[in-house]
Amino acid sequence: MDNQRTHPYQSAAGWILLALAIPLQWWASHPAWQLIVEPMRFVFWHDVVEMFAVVVAMLVFITGYRAMFTVRQGAVILLGVAFFGVGLLDFLHALSYVRMPTI
Numbered sequence: 001m002d003n004q005r006t007h008p009y010q011s012a013a014g015w016i017l018l019a020l021a022i023p024l025q026w027w028a029s030h031p032a033w034q035l036i037v038e039p040m041r042f043v044f045w046h047d048v049v050e051m052f053a054v055v056v057a058m059l060v061f062i063t064g065y066r067a068m069f070t071v072r073q074g075a076v077i078l079l080g081v082a083f084f085g086v087g088l089l090d091f092l093h094a095l096s097y098v099r100m101p102t103i
Helices: 010-028 040-070 075-095
Strands: none
Touching: 040 075
């Protein structure tokens, strides 16, 4: 039975992500091919990626919280509150990183 609730590109996006993940896992499994990154450059990019993840988590939280005013409640609000916790933990992780420069 064909599920009519799926987006037409949903299956293609899954296959593309899988196709991208296989070479990445193969590359990560060979330590001799991995890059050596300077510690300060690593800290910078680590902070950039962490803050991007915090912003995305907070945007999901705001979207879920705003669902309180619409007909779609329930799981959307729960998902939003869960992402608030994810964003908060991710932000605390970024601040507690050992080599994090002082703010």
